[in-house]
Amino acid sequence: MQYNDQANDAPLPSYRILVASSEAHPLVKTGGLGDVASSLPYALRDLGHDARLILPAYPGAKKLIREMRLVTELRMPGAIGPVQVLSGLLPDRDLPLYLVDAPAYFCREGNPYTDVSGRDWGDNPERFLLFSRVIALLAMGLPTLDWRPDVLHCNDWQTGLAPALIRDLPERPTTVFTIHNLAYQGLFDRGTFDRLGLPGALWSLSGIEFHHRMSFIKGGIVFSDRVNTVSPRYAGEVRTQRFGCGLDGLLRQLGGRFSGILNGIDYDTWNPATDLALPQNYDAEHVHLKAENKLELQTLFHLPRDEQVFVLGYVGRLVEQKGVDLIIDILPRLLETGRVQLVMQGSGERGLEQALEAAASAHSDRVSVYVGYDEARAHLIEAGSDAFLMPSRFEPCGLNQMYSLRYGTVPVVHKTGGLADTVIDADDGALADGTANGFLFDDPTADALWWALERTLRMHRERPDQWRQIILSGMRADLSWQASARRYIGFYGEAIASHEGLSAAVGA
Ligand code: ADP
Ligand code: GLC
Numbered sequence: 261m262q263y264n265d266q267a268n269d270a271p272l273p274s275y276r277i278l279v280a281s282s283e284a285h286p287l288v289k290t291g292g293l294g295d296v297a298s299s300l301p302y303a304l305r306d307l308g309h310d311a312r313l314i315l316p317a318y319p320g321a322k323k324l325i326r327e328m329r330l331v332t333e334l335r336m337p338g339a340i341g342p343v344q345v346l347s348g349l350l351p352d353r354d355l356p357l358y359l360v361d362a363p364a365y366f367c368r369e370g371n372p373y374t375d376v377s378g379r380d381w382g383d384n385p386e387r388f389l390l391f392s393r394v395i396a397l398l399a400m401g402l403p404t405l406d407w408r409p410d411v412l413h414c415n416d417w418q419t420g421l422a423p424a425l426i427r428d429l430p431e432r433p434t435t436v437f438t439i440h441n442l443a444y445q446g447l448f449d450r451g452t453f454d455r456l457g458l459p460g461a462l463w464s465l466s467g468i469e470f471h472h473r474m475s476f477i478k479g480g481i482v483f484s485d486r487v488n489t490v491s492p493r494y495a496g497e498v499r500t501q502r503f504g505c506g507l508d509g510l511l512r513q514l515g516g517r518f519s520g521i522l523n524g525i526d527y528d529t530w531n532p533a534t535d536l537a538l539p540q541n542y543d544a545e546h547v548h549l550k551a552e553n554k555l556e557l558q559t560l561f562h563l564p565r566d567e568q569v570f571v572l573g574y575v576g577r578l579v580e581q582k583g584v585d586l587i588i589d590i591l592p593r594l595l596e597t598g599r600v601q602l603v604m605q606g607s608g609e610r611g612l613e614q615a616l617e618a619a620a621s622a623h624s625d626r627v628s629v630y631v632g633y634d635e636a637r638a639h640l641i642e643a644g645s646d647a648f649l650m651p652s653r654f655e656p657c658g659l660n661q662m663y664s665l666r667y668g669t670v671p672v673v674h675k676t677g678g679l680a681d682t683v684i685d686a687d688d689g690a691l692a693d694g695t696a697n698g699f700l701f702d703d704p705t706a707d708a709l710w711w712a713l714e715r716t717l718r719m720h721r722e723r724p725d726q727w728r729q730i731i732l733s734g735m736r737a738d739l740s741w742q743a744s745a746r747r748y749i750g751f752y753g754e755a756i757a758s759h760e761g762l763s764a765a766v767g768a
Contacts, residue, residue: 495520
């Protein structure tokens, strides 16, 4: 650890941090983890810390990184084919990164987790064990690399075994683990555990066994010095049976070792004033210019161009978590309501994709759906819609509602997780004190969503001044990574103190 000398202030520690993730924008991204994995380390660097990223060398990642170099070829007993560590920089910013280049595991078409038809790769346990083993090696220091982290920061189940693998090594770095979504745990059968050749001691209730299966995520939760999730509210929710996905008891046991830190959003990528994906840039002082984006959005989605029509937007994975079925349920009521269009983009469960496509073809002048993944379109939906729907049944943090706030697009969201932590309902009190920035509903039901939407449409129609106030309050909120990155620094500090305490106790 080094120290930054700051005039008039106590010296601030400067940490070396290795952030491990299975995806990172713009190299490879399937959801919010990809956004966080590149913007958090960058924000940490901005605060004077030496944060670096490690991820698998998917073909797209290798193609995009800058200044690629070979760090070392590793000897990994049992691994198929060569395993190399490469270094380089992200394409769009000076963030150092390491790629685990093991072609037998990561060089394939499809996304990090599934093949092109959406089926999980059958060897995911092998793939992410290999990734975790290399993370562990790098965390302990590679002979050819003059850099070792003070803190290893793992994210989600794909990296969960890394803290477990180094747990007993005396010189190990401090470990922290972030849960981005407790619903994805990396669960596999006992046969897989045996096949992977993991230390037998890990197969226990205080290890990675979970109801007779092996759990990657438990590795991260049980063996890290500190654990967090991505919003304070979700940190409370997952301690309950309703949201805990079977791990609520374990998370309750962690007590003060477990907390919630809200994500930020990347202010360079998501800025309506400079966004290159928009035909018309705008800011809080020029919100009227936003309408130009609505017209472009309508054109792109083959809807009638009309500035007066109220456009509702949705971008996200089409899965049960996101409450997309609730949107489908309220469609008849929405269609009865005159001047509203619905624009949706996402991919996921085939049944939901088909239901949405059917609705779009039955009401092609009102509903338009793009099944697929497209960054530029996502930006235009954020800018061109009047309101943004997120009826998620649970939402650890959620980034889209924050993008919406920044883009002056009013979020209509279920009061859960990070949605509840970022959206302030336009009730009388919040309207009076000027803090209202969206609309919340309490239960994940179609009726509750419809109730919130009716309030939204009524406010837009009948109280244009207040509507404008709601938009501005969202656009002026500070959603940047600055504050969140500072919280992570405090969190690392606590983890280091607890690890040092532990080492001292063991050494005593
Ligand atoms: P989650 O991580 O659960 O999917 P988040 O709201 O945290 O949800 O993040 C989702 C991220 O993925 C956002 O950046 C969103 O814009 C992006 N995204 C999701 N689906 C699509 C899509 N079909 N096209 C473009 N971007 C998408
Ligand atoms: C997960 C969550 C989402 C969160 C994202 C980034 O995918 O579902 O709520 O915003 O991770 O932390």
